[in-house]
Amino acid sequence: MSLIDSIAGLGAGLDTQFRTCGCPSRWTVRRRNAGKPDQVPCGAFGPGARAPSGAPLPPALTFGRRPCSAAPAHEASLVTAELLVVEPAAFALEAARRLIVEIRRVLDSRERCALALSGGSTPRPVYACLAAESAGRDLWDRVDVYFGDERCVPADDPASNYRMARDALLDRVPLDPARVHRMEGERADQDAAALAYEAILPGRLDLLVLGVGDDGHTASLFPGAASLLETGRRVLPVRGPTPPLERLTITPPVILEARLTVGLAMGSRKADVLARVIDGPYVPSRTPAQLARAGLWIVDTAAAARLEAARR
Numbered sequence: 001m002s003l004i005d006s007i008a009g010l011g012a013g014l015d016t017q018f019r020t021c022g023c024p025s026r027w028t029v030r031r032r033n034a035g036k037p038d039q040v041p042c043g044a045f046g047p048g049a050r051a052p053s054g055a056p057l058p059p060a061l062t063f064g065r066r067p068c069s070a071a072p073a074h075e076a077s078l079v080t081a082e083l084l085v086v087e088p089a090a091f092a093l094e095a096a097r098r099l100i101v102e103i104r105r106v107l108d109s110r111e112r113c114a115l116a117l118s119g120g121s122t123p124r125p126v127y128a129c130l131a132a133e134s135a136g137r138d139l140w141d142r143v144d145v146y147f148g149d150e151r152c153v154p155a156d157d158p159a160s161n162y163r164m165a166r167d168a169l170l171d172r173v174p175l176d177p178a179r180v181h182r183m184e185g186e187r188a189d190q191d192a193a194a195l196a197y198e199a200i201l202p203g204r205l206d207l208l209v210l211g212v213g214d215d216g217h218t219a220s221l222f223p224g225a226a227s228l229l230e231t232g233r234r235v236l237p238v239r240g241p242t243p244p245l246e247r248l249t250i251t252p253p254v255i256l257e258a259r260l261t262v263g264l265a266m267g268s269r270k271a272d273v274l275a276r277v278i279d280g281p282y283v284p285s286r287t288p289a290q291l292a293r294a295g296l297w298i299v300d301t302a303a304a305a306r307l308e309a310a311r312r
Helices: 004-007 088-109 123-133 161-168 190-200 252-257 268-279 288-292
Strands: 028-032 060-065 080-085 115-117 143-147 149-152 205-213 235-239 246-248 260-265 298-301
Touching: 028 143, 028 235, 080 088, 088 115, 088 205, 088 298, 115 288, 123 252, 143 161, 161 246, 190 246, 205 235, 205 252, 205 288, 252 288, 260 268, 260 288, 268 288
Parallel strands: 080 298, 115 143, 115 205, 205 260, 260 298
Antiparallel strands: 028 060, 060 080, 149 246, 235 246
């Protein structure tokens, strides 16, 4: 019996443990930006530049947040969901602008914002647009940056999530380097590196940016992995299915406790897995990205092609 079958055999014990809400009916839909305004790709603006005030974006569908009626009252702040669907050409810019809105929303009520970044190919253009759209120190001097996972490679390795974020975003905004808290994946003792990161990770992240892999993984939580059972540790050393195999990752409690998760998905390759994440039965042991289902998802029309709400 495979590990994934063993975990699936735990049934409701596992998947209910990590459930905030599995109810697909929590999605509501509204339309905005009717008509066909000109597209404004992020590439139209140089590093540090700001978009013209009121620059139009292509039409988008927004599926609004509301608490699930089945959720306990004390979980209402967690059991919310929003899906923003945009044209591919506008994806990076729309996602970046929305991240700025969410960061400022946190800073309206809190002294600092704890922002955790994801690796992967999808976030890179989003981070580049975020740098171009948010050059002002009034934003970044109150942000602390963390990471959801990291490959166990040196910080300058091309496979490093930190390096990608540094090149696309962190070196292009006025952010104090002391406020960037990277996972030290290059350490020989990976468990010690995970414990060290636990020690600096805040009790609750304000914003957690996540992607979704073709297999449904998020961060470095892969389908059927023993790390999906973790409830005590907040950061673990794990092995992924593709090189670099050794990783550090946050665990399910960190995702579920975040004030807001922001999932990113683009391209037709993500259509099937995104449909499982959002419309499928809530089984995070098989589709770990469902741990972030009750949050904000920003996706392009290609990734949204198989979503039930997008077809209505």
